[in-house]
Amino acid sequence: MLLEDIQAGYGLRRRRQPILRGLDLRLEPGTSTAVVGANGAGKTTLIRILLGLLRPWSGRVCVGGRAPSEYRATGAVSYVPEEVALPPGWTVEGLVAEGARLRGYRGKRRRARTRRSLADLGLGGFVGVSVETLSRGAARRTAMAFALARRSPGLVLLDEPLGGLDAASRTRARILVARLRQRGATVLVTTHELREVDSLADTAVVLSGGRIAARLAQTELSRLEDAVRHSEPGSS
Amino acid sequence: MSRTGPDAFATCATCAAFARSRLRLHGRFGVLVTAGVLAWTLYAVATAPAPEQAARTSWGAVALGSFLLSLRLTSSLVAEEVHSGVWLLWAQTGASPVALYLRRLGVCMLLSLGVVMVLSGTAALALALVPGEGGAAPALIRRAPALAIAVLLQGILVWACSGWGIRADASVGFLLFLVLAGLEVAVKLEASFFGALAPWVDAVGLPVDALGELAGGAWSPAATVGAWSLSWLLVGAAGTVLTTRRRSWPGGDG
Numbered sequence: 001m002l003l004e005d006i007q008a009g010y011g012l013r014r015r016r017q018p019i020l021r022g023l024d025l026r027l028e029p030g031t032s033t034a035v036v037g038a039n040g041a042g043k044t045t046l047i048r049i050l051l052g053l054l055r056p057w058s059g060r061v062c063v064g065g066r067a068p069s070e071y072r073a074t075g076a077v078s079y080v081p082e083e084v085a086l087p088p089g090w091t092v093e094g095l096v097a098e099g100a101r102l103r104g105y106r107g108k109r110r111r112a113r114t115r116r117s118l119a120d121l122g123l124g125g126f127v128g129v130s131v132e133t134l135s136r137g138a139a140r141r142t143a144m145a146f147a148l149a150r151r152s153p154g155l156v157l158l159d160e161p162l163g164g165l166d167a168a169s170r171t172r173a174r175i176l177v178a179r180l181r182q183r184g185a186t187v188l189v190t191t192h193e194l195r196e197v198d199s200l201a202d203t204a205v206v207l208s209g210g211r212i213a214a215r216l217a218q219t220e221l222s223r224l225e226d227a228v229r230h231s232e233p234g235s236s
Numbered sequence: 237m238s239r240t241g242p243d244a245f246a247t248c249a250t251c252a253a254f255a256r257s258r259l260r261l262h263g264r265f266g267v268l269v270t271a272g273v274l275a276w277t278l279y280a281v282a283t284a285p286a287p288e289q290a291a292r293t294s295w296g297a298v299a300l301g302s303f304l305l306s307l308r309l310t311s312s313l314v315a316e317e318v319h320s321g322v323w324l325l326w327a328q329t330g331a332s333p334v335a336l337y338l339r340r341l342g343v344c345m346l347l348s349l350g351v352v353m354v355l356s357g358t359a360a361l362a363l364a365l366v367p368g369e370g371g372a373a374p375a376l377i378r379r380a381p382a383l384a385i386a387v388l389l390q391g392i393l394v395w396a397c398s399g400w401g402i403r404a405d406a407s408v409g410f411l412l413f414l415v416l417a418g419l420e421v422a423v424k425l426e427a428s429f430f431g432a433l434a435p436w437v438d439a440v441g442l443p444v445d446a447l448g449e450l451a452g453g454a455w456s457p458a459a460t461v462g463a464w465s466l467s468w469l470l471v472g473a474a475g476t477v478l479t480t481r482r483r484s485w486p487g488g489d490g
Contacts, residue, residue, distance in 0.1 A: 051328070075330035085320040102329035146325055 001027040001050070001155060001186055006059035008045055018057060019045045021210035029153065032177055032187035034197045036228055037207035043190040044082070046207070047157050050188070051079060063155060075103045076154030078147035080161060082190075084139050086131040092142050093118065093127040099146035117145040120179075122172050136164040144173070153185035161189055162196055174199045194224050206231045310337060 003025045009018040019042045027033055035043050048054035049061055052069030063071040071077065086095065093114060100113040118124055121141040126134070131142060140163070148156070158177070162170050177200050180187055189200050197204050198221045206214040206227050213231035216224055314337055317323045326336055 053327070072328065073330040077328050077330075079324065079328040081321060081324055083321060085322045085324075087317065087322045087325070099325075099329060102326070102331045143325065147328060 001025075001064070002060070002062045003046075003049070004060040006049065006056045006061065008042075008049055008054060008056040008059075010045075010054075019210050020049075020056070023059075023207075023210065023212060025205065025212065027186050027188060029186050030181055030184045031203060032181045032189060032201040034201035034204045035188065035190045035207055036192070036194060036197065036204060036224070037213075038232060041207040042210050043207060044159060047079070047159055047188070047190065050155065050157060051077065071155070074154075075150065076152060077157065078150065078154070079157045080140070080143050080147050080159060082159040082163065084136075084143040086134070086139055086142060088132050090131050091127070092123055092129050092131060092134070092138075092145075095131060095142060096123075096145045096149050099149040103150045105149075113149055113151070117149040120148065120172075120176055121145040122169065137166055137169055140164055141169060141172075144176070148176070148180075153180065153183045156180055156185045156187045158187070158189045160191055161200070162191065162193060170196075177201075194228060197221060197224055208232065313337070 003023055006020050006023040007018045008020040008023075009016045019040075023042070023046070025046075035046060037043055045054065049056055050063060050068055052067065052072050061068055064074075064076065066074075090098070096117050097110060097114040100110045100117070105113045118127065121144055123138070123141055123145055126138060126142070131139065134142060140161075144158075144161070156177075161173055161177070165173060174196075177187055177189070181202075187201070191197060191200065198218070202218040204214075204216045204221055204224055204227075205212055206216075206224075208231035214227040216227060317326075323333075326333070
């Protein structure tokens with residue numbers, strides 16, 4: 001996954017200030033990268049570009065050798081937004097099974113895929129439960145199970161994956177991210193929780209003012225809080 | 237057990253869940269449409285010079301009401317899912333958005349069929365109670381199976397074809413076709429409100445009209461159903477051939 005000299009924002013270019021200003025980023029399969037930064041730094045904008053939902057004003061984006069929207073059309077992208085919204089009228093199992101069906105699973109494979117996704121996220125006890133009655137944390141886990149109801153490793157985009165989760169669910173989410181990485185997925189996580197970064201990612205990128213202010217490898221993650229502090233506008 | 241069975245069951249269960257949520261959210265609109273259709277029927281019964289004409293007008297009301305209801309349910313679904321962000325769930329799977337929502341439209345049409353049947357029963361009862369030369373109930377009942385089959389066929393076709401992965405181009409083409417076909421039926425019911433449009437439609441020469449003529453000479457419900465099916469198959473085949481790659485959700489190409 002490659003982003004080169006990305007300039008992007010919302011609305012017409014000549015009337016607005018860009019949110020991303022010359023962003024360069026390269027992510028390899030089997031890695032997990034955390035993107036941290038203040039509100040408005042451009043984290044969600046970056047995800048929208050990778051999903052192919054926002055066209056950059058300039059620069060080059062390539063996901064799996066294709067344009068983002070073409071790559072998404074192959075069903076190889078998993079995305080869990082920060083604010084999870086689930087469609088009313090579905091059960092947890094029905095929704096996850098629908099996610100598998102839309103990705104081409106049929107018959108026994110579909111049921112097996114659904115069971116596995118539910119088990120991975122600790123949703124075995126929620127099978128027949130209506131999504132409208134779920135707590136915020138359970139809804140987030142359901143959205144993750146829906147997003148990950150596929151076999152082939154691809155691009156996994158998790159926007160604040162630990163938000164609203166209790167301690168046990170956080171542990172489960174960390175294990176899941178590690179497993180995805182082992183299976184060769186390219187994982188990108190955005191988070192405000194700096195202390196969780198080393199459990200979710202092997203690399204961290206600090207976004208500030210639409211640019212990458214710092215890149216930290218796994219051995220350097222202990223310096224993350226300092227890096228974020230120094231990247232804030234007005235810091236000396 | 238075959239692989240088709242459980243999948244078909246799962247799809248039905250999925251659609252039933254969808255239908256339940258739609259009806260709960262939009263029950264008031266359904267009641268409004270039902271009331272409007274019944275009012276139209278009673279008006280037709282009271283003012284039509286012949287029972288046969290009253291029956292035709294009431295059928296026009298039933299057909300239009302069920303079509304409006306299905307469009308309303310689907311459009312509200314699209315609006316809600318876009319507004320709440322639910323569409324992001326579907327978008328990431330790479331499914332064609334048009335095919336996805338056409339499947340919902342197909343379910344809504346099947347639901348509307350239920351509405352049509354209930355309304356037709358009610359209308360037939362009302363007409364049967366009209367004093368005079370036997371009332372209009374026999375004429376109404378005679379046309380009921382054809383109209384029911386037409387609506388059922390539409391719903392099944394949209395549902396099945398979207399499930400089979402008919403491409404977005406073909407789906408949009410079919411939607412346009414559906415509107416034209418609906419208009420054609422409305423026009424053919426000369427006693428209906430749209431009857432005044434007949435000369436205009438004849439002048440334009442809609443293809444569905446020509447197909448109807450080919451299928452049955454003079455217009456008949458069965459010929460129209462056949463013409464719809466044949467035209468839809470042609471549209472679907474052309475769309476599938478012309479569209480070489482899978483459509484994705486609207487957005488940038490990066």
